[in-house]
Every structure is written in C-alpha cells, then in structure tokens.
Amino acid sequence: MHEALLTLGFGIVTAAILALSAVAFTLEYGVTNVANVSHGEILTVSAYVAYLVHSRTGSAVAAAIGAAVAGGLVALAMYMSVIGPFIRFGASPTVVFIATLGISFMIQNFLVIGFGAENVAYTIDPGAPQHLGPFLLTPLDEQIVISAAAITLGLYVIVSRTKFGKALRAVSQNRELARVTGINATQVAAATFVLAGMIAGYAGFILAESVGTFNPYFGFSFFLITLTASVAGGLGKPFGTVAGAVMVGLILEFAGNYITASYNLAFAFAILAIVILVRPRGLFTNARRTVFE
C-alpha cells in the first residue's frame, strides 16, 4: 500500500507535466482542427532555450520565462508559416497533419545541426525529498505540481471569463459562424497558438529540469504520450484533457512499476487505441462534435 501511494505521488508529477503539454496541444487543435505533430518540438526548442538562458544568467526563473517566450514564438511561427496557410488553402486535416510531421522532422534536424545529437545535461538542484503525507516529493516536484495547477487555473479564467476566451470558444466550435459574427478567426487562432506555445514552452522547461537531460528528439517521444492524454480527455476540450492527462500519467506510472517499464509507450498506445475505438470523443466529454474526419 505504501508503495502504491508512493507510485501515486510520482505519477502526479508526471501527470502535471503531461497535463500542461496536453492542454496546449488541445488548444491548438481546438482552434484549427489540426493535430499538430510538431507540438513536441515546441517543448524541445524551449528546453534548449531554457538551458541557454540558464547558463548565461544562472537563474531558473529567467530560464522558465525564456522557455515560455520561446515556446510562444515557435508556436506562432508554426501557425503563421505552415498551419494557417494550409488551412486557408483548404487542405484537409490529414494533409496538414502530414505537413506538421514534416515540420517536426525539420526542427529535430535543425537542433541536431545546432546542438549536436547527444544529450545535454540540465541540472537544477531539486532539493531534498520530503515526506508530504504518504508521498515522497522534492521541493522541485512540489513547484512543478503547484505551477501546473496555477497555469491550468489561469487558463480556465482566460477561457471562460475573458472576451478573448469567448472568441476562442466560438472559433473552436464553429469557425465560419464565428467569422460571421465579426470575430477575426485567424487572429484568434494565432493568439491561441501563442498562448498554447507559452504553456508548452513552460512544460518543456519543467520536463527538462525534472528529467535532468534532453536531446533533439526528446519532445517527440513525450508528444506520443501527450497525444494519448489529449485524445483520452477529448480533443478540443481543454479541461477534459487535464483529467485525461492525470489518468494517463497515473496509469503509465503504475503499469511501469507493477508490470514492466519497457512496454510503457506500448501501453500508452494501447490506451489510445482503445479510447479512440470505444469513445472517440474522449472519456470526459459529452461534446456534440463527432470524430474528426
């Protein structure tokens, strides 16, 4: 039982990072109907930026801000240069999906050219682990969970209370209708991408510092799990996604501990496949929107 609770504690940290990444991905999907395969690269680039900022300034806070800013810029660039034009051109979601795959590949290779393919060590002293109830967490872990919760809360406020949030929801539900009511869908989408990118950038930063190392491919492997969490939670629904991420994070942690960690990603995909087949709208939604075709 003690071990189970410990596992639960570790799982919550993983879930927190996953939740941020997944929520960002879902935002991107919501306003464009596009599954952005290069989403993972936002995290990777932000991790590199954080590393550079940290080595220059020695401040983790500056690194975190740098990561978020970088993430926002990268996401904006993705939207402006590829995703937006493809949508305007009338390409089907599958085509854009493949295009984002191409971007992902390009970014990874750019990073290899710039930084080399080997791992970069990124160490921040996590502090000594403390017992927090039945869990064993370090101050770093606590920071991660708290900041993830804070960001999610902030996001909730933005989406549900602000004018921008309203526009975002409108564009997500029906782009054409939103346009008719005078909303500039492109601007809203671009702004959403910036927001999503900032969240993803921050996720990349905390993932890198919690893992302690990264390389050009690290965002992509995390993306596969992100995808699972997003689909499980319901693509396009940010808050179902958070629940989905927590669920997936915990399942992976438990499966990794009690069964074997080698099959981790296979598990993630098994979950993904099952969710898609059984409840493609996601486990936590009652959305009217159906399977995206």
Place this chain on the structure above:
Amino acid sequence: MSAYVVSVLTEGAIFGIMALGLNVIWGWSGDFDLAYYGYVAIGAYMTLVLTIGAPTPPAQYILGLQLPYPLAVVGAIATSMAVGLVVGLIALRHLRGIYFSIVTLGAVYVMYVMAGQYVPLVDGYNGLSGLFDPMGDWFGLDYQSYQYFFLGLSLVCFVLVFLFTARISGSRFGMALRTLREDERAAAAFGRDIYRLKLKGYVLGAGLAGFAGALFAAYLSAFNPSAWSPVEVIVLYSAVLVGGRGNIWGVALGVLIMGMLVQESTRFLPMLPGLGQLNTLHPQVLLALRGVVIGLVLVLFLRFRPQGLLPERRYVDREPVAPASMPAT
C-alpha cells in the same frame, strides 16, 4: 559496376515495391496508414525465422525452420497479410482521417515494442541474422556474382509488382477504391461495401509490404529493430508523395528521387570541396541537413504540389466537368 551502386539499386528496387504497396493504401484508398512499415518488418522477420534454422542459445526466436527461400517468401507475405487483416478489421471499421492514422501508429508502435522487448519472439534487440545468398547455391554463384543476380531478381520482382499494380489500377477494384476515396457517401449510395473494399485494399498493401520485407531480409541477411528507423519511414512516405500518389509511375519516380538520390546524397556531398572538411569535424551536420531537406520537401510538396510530380491520371468521361483543382485528401 561498383558494388556500391549495385547495392543502392537493389535497395531502390525493394523500396519501390514498398512504395507501390503503400500507394494502394494511401494513394488509391486514401488512408494515411502509419503501420505500413510494420508489415515490411513482419515480412523480413518471418522470412528469417523460416530460413535460418533452429536458434543456437542464447539466441531465441519462434519457428526456426530451414525452408527454401521462395517458400519462406510466401510465408512472409501470408503473415503480413494476416496481421494487416487484424489491424484493418479494427481500424477501418469506423475510423478515417487522422484517427485512423493515430490508431495505425499505435499498432506499429506495439509491433515495434513487442519485437524489440519480447525476446522469445525474434530475439529482441539482437534480431535475427544468417540469411546468406538465398538461392545462390542453385546457380552456383560466388559472392560477387550473387550481388548482380540479386539485383536482377529484385528488379524483376519490382517490375512484376509494377505490372500487378498497373492491372489493379485499371481494374474495377482499383476504380472502386478510388471512388471511395473521393466520396464515401456517394460510393455507398451506389451500393459499394466500403468496409470490405477498403479492407481488401489494406490487406493487399500489407501483402506487398511483406513481399518487400522478404527481399529486404535477403538483401541485409539480417533484421533487427535498428532497421526500423524513422528516417527510412519518412523517406518512404515522401517518396510516394513527391512522386505522385495514385500514379504508379509517379511512385517509381518518387523512389528514384527520394529513396535513392536523396538518401545517398550524404555519401557524395562530402566530396565537394569545403564540405569534406566540415564533414570530418562535425559529421552529423550534413546528415541532419538531409533530414531538414526531406522535411522541407514534404511540406512544400504538400502545399504546392500535393498531387506529386506525376499526378494521377484522372479517368474522365467525355462530358465536360468542372476542373478538379484540389486533389483528394
């Protein structure tokens, strides 16, 4: 002819078979199947376990028979088709578009993990090896001559597959697939059983993949999870896209450009002055640059020339019809 050129051409022919099979599923049926390379791997693995004989400990793998190569190839194709059937049954029922792609990605990932981690299956990361010059002893060929023989064999196989897919292209089945791709609801209205048709196409594509995998195993004499590299997979898909999805000549052209020229470009670029020095100091730069180029080509083609270099020939009837400026999916 340099052994290197022979080897590149052989690989190109095998790649061509893979691309033609992918074309059936992606080009004609219109489904972006990410599990495709898994069927190639299954074909390769099956061929090996059917030809290399019983495992010597500590190696472990299933079967371990010593059948003649052609028989093993048949077995490989059958197995790939069987697995393709299972995946297709699940994925094609209700899913289209990105969901289909994601589920197939999941399927191939599970295959990959099983092959790599579950050792009793195909010896995990060690993989299998030992398929030396199959059928070489029938003709009494030494090692050097065998390379040419195998090149010829691969080319013949490629041409056979090309002919085969050409026939399908013009057949009712091929046309039906393409109709489905264009407009499923209309096709259904005309009484087509969508599910069965797509499944047939899918299994056919998987079978071709298995065939390519069988040849691939002979070419490498071995196979292990390291041969499932994502770079190769992306090159395969971009070959089909760049060349012309739905057009078998286009696919062949795509393999020539992406599969051979681009893949091998990094071996020859260092011979240019200036690049040689760079290559010695930072060997990964040129190779990563190739990756960037491939990704860029993919994106540019999708945007500006999604039909590929050799677009699919539309079978139009005599009545004037609004020009189809946007290719399907």
Place this chain on the structure above:
Amino acid sequence: MIANRGHAGIWRLMASSIVVAFVLAACGGSSSPTSSGKQPSGPVTMGVLSCFTGTLASLGQAMLQGSQIAQKAINDAGGILGQQLNITHADTQCDEADAVPAVRQLLAANQVVGIIGPETQEISAVAPIVTSAKIPTQFQGGSTLFDKNTNQYLWRDSPSDSQLGVAMALYAYNKGYRNAALVFYSDIAAQTFPPPITKTFEKLGGKIAISITIAPDQTDYKAQMQQVIATNPDVIFTQTDAATAAVMFKNFKDLDNLAIPFVGTDVTGGDDYLKAITYQVAHDHLISVYGTSVSGAAADEFNKDFAAQFGASNQPLANANYAYDAVISQALAIDKANSIAGADINAAMMSVTTPPGTQCYTYASCLSLIKAGTEINYDGASGPLDYNQFHNVFGPYAAFQQDPGTGQQVQVQLLSAAELAKATP
C-alpha cells in the same frame, strides 16, 4: 484504354529487365583481387563505420575521434609503408538497413584497407560483406554472441561483456559488498551484462537481491528505483546510456540521497555519461570498471595525443581508445605484412598484437622495431590486445574513479588477468 496501351510497353520492360539481370549475373563484375604483396600507390585509407546520427551519435564521434588521434600519431611517425594515412567515415545511422550501403561505399568508393566499427546491432549485416571483400574489421561491441566468433576477418578489440561482467563482480566482492542489485537498460549492449555478473558474484559468494531492466529515455524511474532500494543492496551494478543515467541518478538522489554505491562499465566511464550525471556525483558514487593495459604507457600516450589535439581540459569520449588501438594495430599489421592486401593484413594482425614479441606501446616505437626486424607485441590504450583464437581480447581490468578537478578518470584498483581467470565461472 490507357491500361492496354501501357501493357505492351510493360511486357517489353519486363523482358528486357530479365535479360539485363542475367547479363549482369553472367558478367559477375570484377571481384577485387586481393593479390598478396600489394604496395600502396598513394595514401592509405581506413574507414570508420558507425552511427553518426541519432541518439547514439556520440559512438560514431568517439570512434572517429580515436581514429583521428591515431592518424596523427601515425602520420607524424612517417605514415604506413611510407604513405600518409587517411581516415574516412560512413554513417550507418545505427541501422542495419543503412549499414549495408555504408560499408559498400567504404569498400568501393573509398577503397579502405581496414574498417573500424560497426556496432553490435549492425555487425550481422556487415559481416558477410567484409568477409567476402577480405577486409579486416575491428568492431566494438560487447555482445557475448561473439565470444565464439569464427569469422577470420572480424576482430573485436573491446572486451566481451562476459569478461567485463566478471571484472565488475570481482571488484564489488573485493570491496566487501555481498548484496547486489542490477539496473541495466533494455538496449542490446547492456543486456549481455546481467548473466556474467550474476554468475560470478554468486560463485564468489555474493547474492543478487534484484535485477531490473529499465526502458531508455523515460522521464522518470522512481517507482522502479524504489523497488531496488527496498531490497537493501550494498551495491548497484549498472549500465545505461547517458540520458537514462541522468534521470536515474536524479531519482536516486531524490529517493535515498545516493546512499548506495554504483559499479559501472566502460560506458559509465565515458565523458558524456560522466557529464550527464556530473563529475562530482561520479566521483562520490560511481566506480567504472573497464579494460586497461598493464603499464598504462599506451593509455598515457593516447591521452597525451588527445590533449595535444583537443585540449587538456577535455576528456576523450567513451570508447575512443578502442578506435585508436584498432587503427594503430591495423597500421602495424600493414607494416609487418608489407602489403595492403586484406588477406595479408589479416594474417599479420595476430603476430603484431600477441606474444611472443617485444612489448611496445606507441606507433613510432613499434614501427622502428618492425623495421629492425623484431617481433612486436603491441599493447594498446584499451588493453594488451592479446587476441585469442576467437579474435576476442582479454586482459587486466581496472576500477576507475572520476576526479572532478581534472575531469580525468583515475585508476583506483587493478584486477589482473589471473584474478579474473580464477573468478570466471
């Protein structure tokens, strides 16, 4: 219809390709005659065949680095048979499918006389090619499958994991540890360690508390590490790649403040691994066991040459010393055989690296001995390079600790070949 028109053309295409195929087979192509006593007409080329892209890219870099250091030493001493040595490389992308054209390119386009590499996962596909081309290939990879290698052209100058496993277990036992945990990642290169370590440790009288496999490049291993800690081991045997290690060490720091010492392998003694876990942590908690030459003279020479080329503040990448030894020994074999024909080089390899012979530790000194007609026994930077009949090396091992000040590995204990032989189950 289009299909019909195309048909005739396609049949013709098929017929002609069958004809072409048979013609090609008949031609056979010129098999490169490796006649004996071939003298080089220009610079001599050796090829590094390894992974230069992907997460294992540091392997290729290390092989190339070691080869370049050897190249400089050789060229400074006058070259091979009076010609300069060129080092070229080809990328296998750690992928069998790419290894095949890569090695063919080295053979055909670059006309290499010897190959350094590849890695364990590519060797099965590469072996038949280099064998038929009669090119000596010195690869590095610990897989125990090669302990009984019968291919005359394959040489392995890095120790089999079975040997290294024995050394690790012996060292731990000598330190007084009796209860051990094994944490290795799922990669083929690491999976060959657990059996020899287990057998040796148990033979000596120790106990294996738990043996777990972790998947590489995950973001967190705490759950599994907690399992390990729960069994109360005195020592943890480990090999993973640098990225995985960074996470693992972090997790242990969080869980038990790194209370349990680690014993690792040559991989854990590599600079990228040490940097990933930080030099200080390595110094305090990790001992890496790997091969070394008895006197260390060759290793000193290697380090000296490395510092001259790359700066004294850097550490050679893991395994670079194997590539260095591979190039030097191949060069010496060419000098001894007085020929660059593959079969001749291969035949001379054993005599320049194994006893009997005068021991020498640098290319320059070995070369002058050869010129004087003396038999030599080159002892390398990575070990004495005394190949057995299966072309495997053995020899003394040593335990190394990281010095955070200098960034170098410092030998703390030597395990002689005799001790190892006694401990081997």
